[in-house]
Amino acid sequence: MKKVLIDCDPGIDDSLALALAAGSSDSLDIVGVTTVGGNVDLELTTANALALREFLQLGDVPVTPGSAGALLHRTVRATAVHGSTGLGDVVLPQPGRGPSEGHAVDFIVRTLEAAPGEITLVAVGPLTNIALAVRREPRIVEWARDLVIMGGSYTRGNHNPAAEFNMLADPEAAAIVFEAGWTVKMLGLDVTLTASVTSGVLERMRPLGRLSGLLVPAAQFYGVVTDESGPAIHDACAVAYVLDPGLFTCVPAVVNVETAGQHTRGMTVTDFKISDRDANALVATSLDVPAFWDLVIGSYEKLATRLG
């Protein structure tokens, strides 16, 4: 059983990533969900995480809110992509239970300290909480079994030509995280854009009972679905990496996050021409797309059986 702590900003693809984790309960143990302001404001990402905890039947998994905005700079949101609530057209039942007491940063530090070497941090939003946790307690770098992020890119941006959204939303936090001393597993746009919901994938999501009521409208809101292309469920790639790293080709690199550039803030400047010893990241360069979807849909099918 692999233990994961998921830091997220749901967010359409965050929701589909949480659904993947929920459907993989035979091999993943979700020890906590922490939220961060990102795609939408913190109040909404937390409300969405709480609604998802109940909809996905995650039981007692604590949901702990964290940072509302970036460490230093103005807030950037992605409501144009995720809608004003963060979940597109999807309206989940109101959750009966609220968030845990305390702050996500304390939860992250405390949880990693209690189980050194056991828990993989999966961060699929801006890296504000993770950076603050590193600053609060640098030993989390040793305590974490691994840090897997959806963020960055070595070829292109999406929020602008240079920067991927999670990096642009808090470049200083991202720089702190990449410089902290661990080997960041970076699932960037280079691979996540290949994880796109084509019409063939959408057809596999339709017969999944109550779960399809989340998956199908979420995917359709997120982008135009055709036979050849569709919206990329970026964040699910980070969970898929934990489940089966062999789905990805990964290459050691030095990644530096641009924090000063006038047109390039948030760019992940990636140098592959290094000795492995110098690497601060393992960067995904390709994804076995058919095997990815078999894993994701297989997990969704298991979850759908539970949800009815």
Ligand code: BDR
């Ligand atoms: C990332 O940005 C957010 O909009 C998504 O949830 C994902 O984490 C993709 O660039």
Ligand code: CA
């Ligand atoms: Ca996200």
